[in-house]
Amino acid sequence: MFKRLMERVDRMLGRGVIDEDLYEELEEALLQADTNVNVTHSIIEDVRQAVRNEKITSAEGIKARLQEEIRRRFDQGGDPVLQYGPAAPTVYLFVGVNGVGKTTSIGKLAKRLTSQGHKVVLAAGDTFRAAAIEQLQLWAERSGAEFVGTLPNADPASVLFDAISAAKARGCDYVLADTAGRQHTKANLMLELQKVARVTEKALGRAPDEVLLVLDANTGQNAIRQAEEFTAATGVTGLVLTKLDGTARGGALIGVWERFKIPIKLVGVGEKPEDLRDFDAKSFSEQLFD
Ligand SMILES: Nc1nc2c(ncn2[C@@H]2O[C@H](COP(=O)(O)OP(=O)(O)OP(=O)(O)O)[C@@H](O)[C@H]2O)c(=O)[nH]1
Ligand SMILES: [Mg+2]
Numbered sequence: 001m002f003k004r005l006m007e008r009v010d011r012m013l014g015r016g017v018i019d020e021d022l023y024e025e026l027e028e029a030l031l032q033a034d035t036n037v038n039v040t041h042s043i044i045e046d047v048r049q050a051v052r053n054e055k056i057t058s059a060e061g062i063k064a065r066l067q068e069e070i071r072r073r074f075d076q077g078g079d080p081v082l083q084y085g086p087a088a089p090t091v092y093l094f095v096g097v098n099g100v101g102k103t104t105s106i107g108k109l110a111k112r113l114t115s116q117g118h119k120v121v122l123a124a125g126d127t128f129r130a131a132a133i134e135q136l137q138l139w140a141e142r143s144g145a146e147f148v149g150t151l152p153n154a155d156p157a158s159v160l161f162d163a164i165s166a167a168k169a170r171g172c173d174y175v176l177a178d179t180a181g182r183q184h185t186k187a188n189l190m191l192e193l194q195k196v197a198r199v200t201e202k203a204l205g206r207a208p209d210e211v212l213l214v215l216d217a218n219t220g221q222n223a224i225r226q227a228e229e230f231t232a233a234t235g236v237t238g239l240v241l242t243k244l245d246g247t248a249r250g251g252a253l254i255g256v257w258e259r260f261k262i263p264i265k266l267v268g269v270g271e272k273p274e275d276l277r278d279f280d281a282k283s284f285s286e287q288l289f290d
Pocket of ligand 2: 178
């Protein structure tokens with residue numbers, strides 16, 4: 001996702017001089033990759049200091065430092081894994097604004113878990129649109145998961161309650177819960193999500209094992225806003241970053257990690273069931289500089 005940035009850096013560095021113009025261009029390139037202004041400034045500042053302290057004079061040297069500074073900002077201190085619950089079922093709530101890829105990510109994860117031999121229940125907690133329920137049901141069929149849903153406009157919290165009860169009764173390992181990305185107002189949506197989380201906790205005897213905020217890699221700086229809002233409403237334990245197969249720039253993610261320290265757990269790289277990856281900081285940052 002930083003390919004274009006790096007091509008540009010290469011072109012700039014081709015000139016062979018480290019001057020103010022170079023730093024300005026680096027800064028602009030980072031901003032164009034959707035990196036937050038403050039994060040950009042801190043990266044440039046760190047690169048400047050490294051250039052001074054380590055007496056870096058070559059283009060290669062400054063590029064390596066820039067890569068290191070970006071990589072450092074993605075270092076989550078070990079690769080995060082999805083948490084298991086202390087007792088079955090393990091429950092994951094998927095939250096995020098509409099269209100980011102919640103339902104698709106659930107379908108992909110369901111496919112992965114069922115092919116590992118787990119029994120999975122998909123809970124259609126997005127009751128805002130009839131089509132959302134059908135879409136999740138289709139994913140349940142495709143992945144061999146069970147499905148618990150209700151009629152459009154029914155209470156999503158009660159869907160969660162039913163899904164968790166069903167999972168317990170049938171000895172299922174996982175409940176993956178879809179939620180609405182849109183409501184009549186944003187305040188309504190957040191209230192609804194809070195109720196879903198509360199009822200989940202009641203039915204399960206503990207908080208959901210993960211609340212996964214799904215972010216579209218194309219979102220840009222809005223990702224920070226979304227993280228802010230969903231964190232305030234429901235608490236978020238992990239991020240799912242989707243659509244990295246496209247032309248996404250994704251620099252905004254550095255900002256989300258720096259600010260909220262919410263680990264990226266899964267990465268979506270397409271629309272097919274197999275297009276889901278675990279987040280791996282090392283290969284992720286390496287791929288930034290392909
Ligand atoms: N290329 C690509 N497309 C994706 C990916 N994840 C999801 N999509 C597509 O993005 C669109 C929206 O995905 P959904 O899963 O329906 O998104 P959602 O968050 O459930 O949306 P709402 O139900 O409206 O809130 C669909 O066309 C998906 O196929 C991805 O990793 N790569
Ligand atoms: Mg959906």
